[in-house]
Amino acid sequence: MSKNNVQKAKLVSTIKEYLTNDHRRCDEIFAAMEEKASNSLSDAKELAEEFIDDMEHHFQMEERVMFLEFETKTGMTQGPTAMMRQEHTQMRGLMSQILEAIDTENKDKFFGLTETLMILLQQHNMKEEQMLYPMAEQHLSAESERIVSMMDSLIVE
């Protein structure tokens, strides 16, 4: 986790704000990656890896911390979190294909994949920000600080 993010984590204490900020941060790296790629795919590799690492970190903060807490508290293991996990799997698939497209220097494929990922990612974020996170706030508000701190110190497996 970047220093910047750690500072943000200290400033914000709600699960919703913390994870929403992380979405925006990933969006910005994504945009920077695409901008680099429009000149040269190989130049974008570093940013693509950074983006994928950060996305993986975000997914794991949810899957290994927040979703688990939510599922334990509500008893819903097959509800909204299951759907979000499925979409994470879809996005992981696309991200690995993005790296392949960079390695094979296939610009058309790369932009086709980023466009697809962008829409999938944004509609996923929207569902989380407008539905799941508010639900999580409602059920986990008492433990909000502890959960944010756990997510913040998570080491990606």
Added chain:
Amino acid sequence: MNFNGLSVDQAPPISAPLRFFLTAPLFGVIAGILILLSDTQILTNRYSIDAIIITHAITIGIFAFVMFGALTQMLPVLTGTKIFKVKLVTTLSHTMLVAGLFSMIIGLKFTNNSLSTLAYLLLGTGFFIMILSIGNALRSVKHFTATVKGMTASLVFAFFITVLGVMMLFEYASGNIGERHHIYANIHSVWAIFGFSGLLIIGVAFQVLPMFYVAPHFKRFCKQRVVLLISIGLIIWLVLNSLYDDYSLYAKLWIATFFWAFATTVWLKFNKRKRPVTDVTVWYWRASSIFLTLGSFLWIFDEFFKHEYIVMVAILIGGGFILSIMLGMLYKIVPFLIWFHLNGMGYMKIPTINEMIDKDLAKIQFVLLILSLIGFVFAFYMPKLLAPSASFFIISMLILEYNILAPALLYRRVLKTEPDFDMSAFKTV
């Protein structure tokens, strides 16, 4: 608590939105042919039967169809709710609207009162089914975002314009045109353009611009107040237009200012977007900003010229603003829908959404549409431009149909093959 939007079955069946999207360009083709068969003199009179028929082939056939298709699809994502019995509702409503629109076109064109009667029954029922079903879904929304407010306000205007539309069509069918017919027609058209379509576009733009283009978010004032302020403006305009017409210019200024401000904001947001990729959808948003700016100014200007330019205003705002944005959105929504449904069923090796639509054809389609719109505007002074412009419009709509049909056919082809993964393990109860 409502989890529909997050469940694995969140998305409506693909046929629900697609049936609307696939039909829309075909009504564009019909409108183009009708323009080709018409002449400039008749079309400059907004109350001529030809102008009414062509307008509705576009406003119902394209605008309403695209809006209903998009609402069906976006409702679960944007609001977490979905239309009850969505497949039944969309099939029924779509069939009624298509049959109703054909009845209206033929009934009015050939003064066939039975068909016009059938038209208002079918169109009225088709519209009310969709409006009430979406309205019912919106009732369970807990989190009223700016986009949901835009949708709700838009639906309220849609309800009233449907009532007015049915009333006017009833007058045509009964051969008894009332004294206030033109006042109703004016309210019907202004509320349809700025209320139903305009507010929905603004509401969706709040969400879509930051989402698809990583553009800066709209300011809190825009998101909190603009939909309300425009709605108030439209209601004030209704009162002034009906009772104190001399003062209706002030309400028009109010409405036009907000739409012009929206056009400028969209343009600036695109300048500041973090995602540099430029595709035909960006061109469409840009074009719509320009057309909306011109249209808003001309709408005010027209007030001083006895509404001489009102058809030109309709082309600029209806064609240039509303149609442009809708087509730009279609190029994003349709291929994504196909990809999303196939991927969700376990198909991994499918074309990306960029590969589903021929990008060069999409560019040609854009250029032809813009040329046709410019041609229609100038046909007021050079009637010879009408036929080539109508031809460009028809070709543009045919290409659009191909561009939507191609991914839909790809969907059917892929479905016949075995999925790469068995996704049943992901199914939720």
